Amino acid sequence: MEAQKVDMFIMTNAKFFESHHINSIRERLIVLDDSKWPMISTLQLKDPTTSLIISILAGSLGIDRFMIGDTGLGVGKLLTCGGFGIWAIIDWFMIQEATREKNMQKLQQFLY
Amino acid sequence: MTLNRNKLYSIIFIGCLAGYIWLYYVATQSQTDPSVEACFIKHTLNIPCPSCGSTRSIISLTKGHFTEALLINPLGYLITIILLVSPLWMVYDIITKRKTLFEFYEKMEYYLRKPVYAIPLIFIVIINWIWNITKEL
Numbered sequence A: 001m002e003a004q005k006v007d008m009f010i011m012t013n014a015k016f017f018e019s020h021h022i023n024s025i026r027e028r029l030i031v032l033d034d035s036k037w038p039m040i041s042t043l044q045l046k047d048p049t050t051s052l053i054i055s056i057l058a059g060s061l062g063i064d065r066f067m068i069g070d071t072g073l074g075v076g077k078l079l080t081c082g083g084f085g086i087w088a089i090i091d092w093f094m095i096q097e098a099t100r101e102k103n104m105q106k107l108q109q110f111l112y
Numbered sequence B: 001m002t003l004n005r006n007k008l009y010s011i012i013f014i015g016c017l018a019g020y021i022w023l024y025y026v027a028t029q030s031q032t033d034p035s036v037e038a039c040f041i042k043h044t045l046n047i048p049c050p051s052c053g054s055t056r057s058i059i060s061l062t063k064g065h066f067t068e069a070l071l072i073n074p075l076g077y078l079i080t081i082i083l084l085v086s087p088l089w090m091v092y093d094i095i096t097k098r099k100t101l102f103e104f105y106e107k108m109e110y111y112l113r114k115p116v117y118a119i120p121l122i123f124i125v126i127i128n129w130i131w132n133i134t135k136e137l
Helices: A003-016 A019-031 A034-041 A048-061 A063-068 A071-079 A086-111 B005-028 B040-045 B054-062 B066-072 B075-096 B100-113 B115-135
Strands: none
Touching: A003 A019, A003 A034, A019 A086, A034 A086, A048 A063, A048 A071, A048 A086, A063 A071, A063 A086, A071 A086, A071 B005, A071 B075, A071 B100, B005 B054, B005 B075, B005 B100, B054 B066, B054 B075, B066 B075, B075 B100, B100 B115
């Protein structure tokens, strides 16, 4: 793909990924076929900030985990009142990273 | 954090261990002690959460009061099953070096994401929550 397109993608979507992933995403996108561009450019990614807000407001019910797609862990949080409240607090700090990892997993389906 | 077999098993192990310690702690405490409350929502908002009362439910289950446990919180049954089955399943998996529990977990996750199963279950949880609030657990 053209470097210009790739850089535009990186610029607009950098906040959705971990910083150490961005370089490999860029390298991978450059060698990728142009036919995949429509799919990649319209990919629905989860905003880490939104999941942080949800985690603070409704983390004890596990809704943050449900939202990013970790349904099993969400059920676990729901059944234990947010892991006795401790897991809910831990997730305030973990959920953004988890969201970015989920976004990376989503993008990886198209990259490889 | 990509979930793999060992990560899931450590999460389940820590969860079960915390659950058993908590149950032991509550069961050996005096019943009337009001400070024994884990729930964050109940402390801050004074409203019981969907799974409030599951400790009391499990404790009455261990005493053999099955209907009482159901009336306090039906989720107690589900938590009891998880607490009993998952450690045994995990030990079996670790001994035989398989990952049947992890595969089961992924399959359940796949089904729970489907709206056909997710929407009724969400309704059940919400109804249980409303019931909890009216019971004033």
